[in-house]
Amino acid sequence: MGSFEFSQSNQIFKNRDVLREDYTPEELVGRDEELSEYHSALQPVINNELPSNIFLYGKSGVGKTAATRFLLDRLQDAARSIHDLDLHAVRINCDGLNTSYQVAVTIINRLRSPEDQIPMTGYPQSKVYQFLWEELDQYGTILIILDEVDHVNDDSLLYQIPRARDNGYVTSAKIGLIGISNDLSYREGLSAKVQSSLCEKEVYFPPYDAGELRKVLEQRTQVAFRDDALSEDVIPLCAAYGAKDSGDARQAINLLLEAGDIARNENAPQVTKPHVDQAKRKLESDQITTGVSKLTEHARLTLYALTTFAADGETPVTSPTIRERYLALCSSSGIDPLSHRQMQSHLSELKMMGVITGKERNLGRRGGKKVLYGLNYDLGLITETLADTIDEIGVHRSIQSFAKNCSEQ
Ligand SMILES: Nc1ncnc2c1ncn2[C@@H]1O[C@H](COP(=O)(O)OP(=O)(O)O)[C@@H](O)[C@H]1O
Ligand SMILES: [Mg+2]
Structure with missing residues (x-):
């Protein structure tokens, strides 16, 4: 049996609690x-x-x-x-x-x-x-x-x-x-x-810009982290991500907390850029999970259809291709399908949410364009978030073999 002793690990944080939601700083910077x-x-x-x-x-x-x-x-x-x-x-x-x-x-x-x-x-x-x-x-x-x-x-x-x-x-x-x-x-x-x-x-109260977020993070870092626990580029990176997203200090602080946790779990001596990137992905995937859980039935079916191609390694695919699978999923489960245009608007919505990608391709000499869709996230994560839909509709063969491969590894 492994060692499950608890020992204090304090390399990274001085006071992790001040990065939590309920903490109010002594001074507000940039306001x-x-x-x-x-x-x-x-x-x-x-x-x-x-x-x-x-x-x-x-x-x-x-x-x-x-x-x-x-x-x-x-x-x-x-x-x-x-x-x-x-x-x-x-x-x-x-x-x-x-x-x-x-x-x-x-x-x-x-x-x-x-x-x-x-x-x-x-x-x-x-x-x-x-x-x-x-x-x-x-x-x-x-x-x-x-x-x-x-x-x-x-x-x-x-x-x-x-x-x-x-x-x-x-x-x-x-x-x-x-x-x-x-x-x-x-x-x-x-x-x-x-x-x-x-x-x-x-x-x-306007959104914060990157400079202001940097000040907020610097102030919080002094109480939260040990000296030199952050590599130089960490705060600017968190601030830049935060400003790009929505100028939300809560998100930026949260990103720093998550990065600190990842570094601590790895027993790393310092929080570095890769920890921030990993933290960013983790927070995003939490967000995607919540986003997908709020989608309507047909938006999920559309995503499910695209996911089956991803499981077979056939992405990126066009909207008419996705549509065939979507229609098949609808008919096998007795659901009235939406029109192609309506299904298309779900694809656009999913793309806006960042769940899927859609890349435009020129069709060469014939002219015109087509859009090729793929998942923007790990297949395992998406099938997890679609679990309820998959239960209801039935597991598609492609997903079955994907799951089988996963368990054999
Ligand atoms: N100017 C600031 N200086 C320091 N910390 C800040 C500042 N603005 C926001 N924060 C921190 O960011 C988080 C979100 O701020 P909050 O006041 O709850 O936002 P809102 O009420 O506008 O949603 C809190 O943890 C807060 O302490
Ligand atoms: Mg509030």
């Missing part, structure tokens, strides 16, 4: 302009005036949540030393909360003691709102931060909170609403009346 706008939008709070409602938006991973934690910590510190300012803040992540009702219950429960909690269903909406106003009215100033507010499908609460004071639902509390959204089109979808109250002050 001075946004922080300063956000800071001035919060200024009325410290003056003990009515807070402005604030709307923060920008793609995922651009520092909205981190900036909010950062400024709220400072705001609350400052408020503690001002004797007539009674400031309280509730921050809720709305992921998983679909309605204003559920958000209201969550806020109430956050403010109430454990023995006074209310259930997620059962009360009429008006009763829940009444509970909410009672809770809020106990504070001098209360800030309600709804992070990822785009998950909430109705705007009732976004409409009611800014008007609670004017409508006499609360008498003393000064309420400020801060909405944060990863979805850039969310604001446009709000009704005019909600827009004008929620978006009193707006702060936009």
